[in-house]
Amino acid sequence: MAITSRAIFWCLCCEILIVAGGAAAAQPALFESRQVTPAGEYTFGIEGPAVDLDGNLFVVNIGRAGTIGRLSQGASQSEKFLDLPEGSVGNAIRFSPDGTMFVADYKKHNIFLVAKGASDAAVWFHSDQMNQPNDMTIARDGTIYASDPNWKGRSGRIWRIARGADGAVQGEVMTAPRAMGTTNGIDLSPDGRRLYVSESNSGQVWSYSLHGNDLTDARLIRTFEPDTVDGVRTDVSGRLFVARILKGAIAVLDPNGSLQREIVLRGKEPTNLAFGGSDGQTVFVTQRQGGFIESFRTDREGREHCLQRGNC
Template identity: 75%
Template sequence: MAITSGRNFWCLCSSILLIVATPPAAAETKLFESVQVTPADEYTHGIEGPAADLDGNLFVVNFGKPGTIGRLPAGGTASEAFTALPEGSVGNAIRFDRNGTMFIADYKKHNIFAIPKGGTELAIWFHSDEMSQPNDITVARDGTIYASDPNWKGREGHIWRMAKAADGVVQGQVMSSPRAMGTTNGIDLSPDGKTLYVGESSSGQVWSYTIAGNALTDPKLVKAFQPDTIDGLRTDVSGRLYIARILKGSIALMKPNGAVEREIVLNGKEPTNLAFGGSDGKTVFVTQRQGGFIESFRTDQQGREHCLQRGRC
């Protein structure tokens, strides 16, 4: 029988105790790996317009039937009914401003609805029969709303600017541009609010514009994808663009100069739009037309809108 000295025995026991007492390192969620969050067919073929509030709730249009809004609670795996739009109205986009007000673009009745923070009652914030839709919207730091307004049959479009005047009345008009636009769709602002990014679905092109009051100036072609393969887009706080590649089944993560950093592979093939959420604004939720569900992945930067809601952008 081998004899172990007291000193060696103590060292051996200490090592064993150390190994037992030290818990294994927690597995970290891998970035850019998308997983399905909600069951299939919760939403209609018109699933769109995701937006998250600071409590971690995700809101998505057309839950169960057109004209509704669903809510996915923070950490949840199934959506629930939140509210319904007036008869005949159908939402296509949701955004939040710095005060937590929810704005909904109604493409059927040409409205922008507003719901105050913590409420469920809708009010018409802006309406114009001159609009073809609106389709997607984005909110600036000062509360100005920019909306894409495509004419799908004519394969053309415009951008609307809407803001409160000194008397508190919301005024809106089509923004002038030095170039004729295609079917304007996905839209978002740069972190400093000076540049507006617009995706044109018909051409598959993403353009940037400098905002000068009611005018869009200095148009630049950022990236040309294949025609009819882009939908919604969002920006993060570093200025990168996340573009829903509908029919391609991915999100293109792109620098402002048009260089694609990566293509994030999704579970479904028809992503319509995306939104940043989660406690740190670094979870990207994607609405999937193919299957009518929501999926998500983690990224390394928080979204501009999430930062805006916290009053930091």
Template identity: 75%
Template sequence: MAITSGRNFWCLCGSIVLVATTPFVAAETKMFESVQVTPADEYTHGIEGPAADLDGNLYVVNFGKPGTIGRLPAGGAASEAFTALPEGSVGNAIRFDRSGTMFIADYKKHNIFAIPKGGTEPVAWFHSDEMNQPNDITIARDGTIYASDPNWKGREGHIWRIAKSADGPVQGQVMSAPRAMGTTNGIDLSPDGRTLYVGESSNGQVWSYAIRDNELTDAKLVKTFQPDTIDGLRTDVAGRLYVARILKGTIALMKPNGAVEREIALKGKEPTNLAFGGSDGKTVFVTQRQGGFIESFRTDQPGREHCLQRGRC
């Protein structure tokens, strides 16, 4: 059986039969070798926010036009429309909590939207006019949302903590920090939920913080890349970090101490973010601003979020 351009060809009864297969199957046979999954230009220049549900469907913002969310079905080779945010809102990040609820960061109108499992209608979960955006988000085991909130013009930013209060309402506030932050962008938690990793695009730095209620403490510089060359980041169950090297066209895979294990070469040169998916959580999907498509590669550990959704982290 020969494989050509992600499709399988074989001869049957004297005729050629064409059977379409998932383009990212090839990525599952060679570790860390990325392949393009979806056609070019399905998504806008604002392609971002990938997140996979328990069924293996991948959700990405700005499908065809701003303010939409597309879905790449498990095993699919092209995205389809999933839903749209209210008029004027534009998504930048998507995450799932342990119950299967989808949360979307709306950077235009300063909202966090929620879509219950099985639903398609976005419902306002949190709003604050004091926010610059929000940009990227991550969710803890108890449902607490941490959101990066960059001020791109001022090349600075901070982190919001958003959670339900004891009497029910969702409340959010800026977390105190031991240092002035750059433009906060990519964000994720360690597998034990005790450490928050934050990428600062303006200075190319990744920092770690211990979490103490609404306070970030014990700031440690994990790694310094070139300024303006990092975007989204994710962690796996081994505690390693995957950092989107926008403009370099790679994903940097590094240990919590900042030692880079490998730079995973991508098809596109402008990766904005990434997410773990697939049946075992070891397929990494990458959103590409250059070309407006999704690509993927296989890795050797499941993602933290994949583990969290299954109640194992």
């Protein structure tokens, strides 16, 4: 049977629609979480997820305390990346724009540095005055802000750690306009002017203006139930993603604290989260219950991912 030009045209259109529809169907739905790695890969102390420039996810305490695991981009199983020095246990990992890894060692009060391409950790900063370095965030100029909770005293503070004019690494406890609770999750606004801090004991999330070593203009932006907040990360639009430990969810807040949505997770005890993937719109979540990693897609890039790519 002869086929007319018009018939050929409509056949091609149908084929294009089918291909396009299939590609769209292959994309994961936004804000729907799935388990990525097997249960039991990591210990109860699973924490500190961070993604490097190559898309590899790094998480502390794979198999046993004092280790760092790596989940290669697209993989479904982690492998051990390195062992920290004897007696040290990591809690947070962050990457600077040049690919340097920093690890908060809460046991020995260190901030370790792992140079890009290296597989061993060197002490970058140490202070016996720390309760324990818990979580960290990195500013555009390389300054590290670290939460320092005192769990027994149900109090905490923030450290500012940076290289001085002489090149030496210096760390100071930041002055604050109020007595803080157990400081835990921490991140910066996209413009770097405000610091967000979650306090586990009160379930509160606070915002501060940054002025050198001073925290000013304290604003309570959201209160959850006590002991139900952990890690905090921001995206390029300024939204906050808050790990609701014991609640099995990630709360998404606007910069003023209004709840935009809650993302229901597979596990019930999320400790922290990190943005990654090729476009910075995949969120990886560490799950204390079961010791695994899950992930979901979001609609905007993470602040740190954008910073690492040099686009922010």
